[in-house]
Amino acid sequence: MTTFLELLLGGLSMGSVYALIALGFVVIFKATEVVNFAHASLLLAGGWVTAVLHDDIGFWPALAVGIASAAAVGASVEFLVMRRYRGQDQSVLAIVTIGVDILITTDLTRRIGTDVLALGDPWGDAVVHLGPVTLPQTRIAALVSATVLIGAFLLVFRYTSWGVAMRAAAEKPETAALMGVRLGRVSLAAWAVAGALAAVAALFLTVFPTPGLERATSLAALKAFPAAILGGLDSTTGALAGGLIVGVTEAMATGYQSQLAFLGRGIGDLAPYLVMVAVLLLRPAGLFGTKEPARV
Amino acid sequence: MASLQVRALSVGYGPVRALRDVSLDVPEGAVVVVLGGNGAGKTTLLRAVSRTLAFHRGAATGGSVTFDGRALDGISPARAVAAGVVQVPEGRQVFARMTVADNLRAGALGSRAGSRADTARSLARVHELFPVLAGRSRQRAGLLSGGEQQMLALGRALMARPRLLLLDEPSLGLAPKMAATIAETITEINASGTSVLLVEQNAALALRLASHAYVLEVGEVTLSGPAAELAASDEVRRRYLGITDEAAPPPAATRPLARWSA
Numbered sequence A: 001m002t003t004f005l006e007l008l009l010g011g012l013s014m015g016s017v018y019a020l021i022a023l024g025f026v027v028i029f030k031a032t033e034v035v036n037f038a039h040a041s042l043l044l045a046g047g048w049v050t051a052v053l054h055d056d057i058g059f060w061p062a063l064a065v066g067i068a069s070a071a072a073v074g075a076s077v078e079f080l081v082m083r084r085y086r087g088q089d090q091s092v093l094a095i096v097t098i099g100v101d102i103l104i105t106t107d108l109t110r111r112i113g114t115d116v117l118a119l120g121d122p123w124g125d126a127v128v129h130l131g132p133v134t135l136p137q138t139r140i141a142a143l144v145s146a147t148v149l150i151g152a153f154l155l156v157f158r159y160t161s162w163g164v165a166m167r168a169a170a171e172k173p174e175t176a177a178l179m180g181v182r183l184g185r186v187s188l189a190a191w192a193v194a195g196a197l198a199a200v201a202a203l204f205l206t207v208f209p210t211p212g213l214e215r216a217t218s219l220a221a222l223k224a225f226p227a228a229i230l231g232g233l234d235s236t237t238g239a240l241a242g243g244l245i246v247g248v249t250e251a252m253a254t255g256y257q258s259q260l261a262f263l264g265r266g267i268g269d270l271a272p273y274l275v276m277v278a279v280l281l282l283r284p285a286g287l288f289g290t291k292e293p294a295r296v
Numbered sequence B: 001m002a003s004l005q006v007r008a009l010s011v012g013y014g015p016v017r018a019l020r021d022v023s024l025d026v027p028e029g030a031v032v033v034v035l036g037g038n039g040a041g042k043t044t045l046l047r048a049v050s051r052t053l054a055f056h057r058g059a060a061t062g063g064s065v066t067f068d069g070r071a072l073d074g075i076s077p078a079r080a081v082a083a084g085v086v087q088v089p090e091g092r093q094v095f096a097r098m099t100v101a102d103n104l105r106a107g108a109l110g111s112r113a114g115s116r117a118d119t120a121r122s123l124a125r126v127h128e129l130f131p132v133l134a135g136r137s138r139q140r141a142g143l144l145s146g147g148e149q150q151m152l153a154l155g156r157a158l159m160a161r162p163r164l165l166l167l168d169e170p171s172l173g174l175a176p177k178m179a180a181t182i183a184e185t186i187t188e189i190n191a192s193g194t195s196v197l198l199v200e201q202n203a204a205l206a207l208r209l210a211s212h213a214y215v216l217e218v219g220e221v222t223l224s225g226p227a228a229e230l231a232a233s234d235e236v237r238r239r240y241l242g243i244t245d246e247a248a249p250p251p252a253a254t255r256p257l258a259r260w261s262a
Helices: A002-032 A039-057 A059-085 A090-112 A137-159 A161-171 A173-178 A183-206 A217-221 A224-231 A236-255 A257-263 A267-282 B042-050 B077-083 B100-108 B116-129 B131-135 B146-158 B176-191 B203-209 B227-232 B234-239
Strands: A127-130 A133-136 B002-013 B016-027 B031-035 B058-067 B085-088 B164-168 B195-200 B212-217 B220-226
Touching: A002 A039, A002 A133, A002 A137, A002 A161, A002 A183, A002 A224, A002 A236, A039 A059, A039 A090, A039 A183, A039 A217, A059 A090, A059 A183, A127 A137, A133 A137, A137 A161, A137 A183, A137 A236, A161 A173, A161 A183, A161 B100, A173 A183, A173 B077, A183 A217, A224 A236, A224 A267, A236 A257, A236 A267, A257 A267, B002 B042, B002 B195, B016 B031, B016 B042, B016 B058, B016 B195, B016 B212, B016 B220, B031 B176, B031 B203, B042 B058, B042 B077, B042 B085, B042 B164, B042 B195, B077 B085, B085 B146, B100 B116, B100 B146, B116 B131, B116 B146, B116 B176, B131 B146, B146 B164, B146 B176, B176 B195, B176 B203, B195 B203, B203 B227, B212 B227, B220 B227, B227 B234
Parallel strands: B031 B195, B031 B212, B085 B164, B164 B195
Antiparallel strands: A127 A133, B002 B016, B002 B058, B212 B220
16 A cells, blocks of 8 residues: 555646646647647756756756756747748647757757766655655645646636636637737747746756656656547647656556566556557547537 | 738638739728628638638738738737637638637637736627627537537637627528627627727618628629628629519419429
8 A cells, every 4th residue: 555655646646747747748739730849858858947047056946947948949840840830730840849849859869869867956856754654845845836836827827818828829810910919929938937847847857766867868758648648639738647647657657567477567558558559549629628619 | 090901812722712903991890791692702811811722722912911000921829819800701600519618718718918807808798788698608618509609609709808809600591680789789899999800791781780791702802891881882783682673573473382293
């Protein structure tokens, strides 16, 4: 039972981090209908800036600069690349993001090399005892930060003019333009927000028990893809649910690996994708996604 | 002094010509109607004014559009809204997943220097014109009836405090009674100083509302003049009002309706 609780809480915590990444992914998809395969590279960029700066300017300022840089990288990708392709087919745009991802990731992995960079976080390897359950502090910090950020985002999305513009542009771009919404700005803001959320996620993907930021970190970020897809690509609620499902599934499959030995090793990495396939078989638009209405 | 001037406007969607040499005026404070069948270029004309041709891969290939002496060519749709030109799109296009209140907020996003007080005043006016929207403000717009959605689309456009309102077939798909209600509202909106450019297939209704009318056929203006004159002309009566002056032909040997058989 203790193991189960530890796995569940750990899974929820990782899940909330995946939800942060998936949320950015969904925000870009909603605002521009582009499936952003460059998302992992934004995350890596934010993490790298934090890792490089924390020795000189301290952790918190470094994190702030890292978040700002990832937002800036996201905004520049939109402004310098995606904007040139406006009006193109969305599948073309998705492929363009793959190209962008390769460029950014290649440059960053070259800089990182074979190093494992610490981000200098204040939590270290401290653990917290909640009754019989033992959790690393980092996991609790992740859960709390992700909850606060996601909550703040949803409030802004629901109640501010920016949120109204964003939702209007997501639902009917042309009509939103007729209302005076500047679609270019909406899409720029979406990329910046996605970058910022990804940078926060980068922090929690690289803290204890993970050794640090390395080349493979962007692979961990890829788990947000099944999260976003199984939740429904156009649903913010779906991103949260998907993130949590992926996090818990992964934690459980890894934790109970010995009982699942007949499935072979590494089932933990595979499980999120299995869940995604199973969900999509039953609900092709994802758990909370909008079904394409078809006129008969 | 005409507030909207369209001069020799030609528009194409790629190789397809949609408008050819169209000229049209909407004087300050007037209601002007453009009649025409499907594919005549009515919606294209509105898109050219509201600057949304690019969404349909169309572009103006000649001519000019000016509003209050300012050229509208080459500006963004948001700029056009800020200048006071606001379009209600065909088929209402309310934001179905958003609440009625949020739809109205979206309408105010592009208004000129929209202060909070101004927005509150616009909202009060919209609620006064359409009391039903006030009652449903928390409801999702997708759940409204067709007529209510048309009211919402009109109200949403009014939130931007337009000086020229472009209406694309506001009576489309509405019951006759609801269409009449919408028509009354358009008159009311116009009475408070907003010029209206109305595109309609329902010619009888539109000619009652308008002071001036144009007939568009295959992308060209074929008739224009004061609405009353056009309503009386044989051509318009025959083609758009469905009235024939000749005595109706005697009904052929009437047969009770029966199942079709070989």
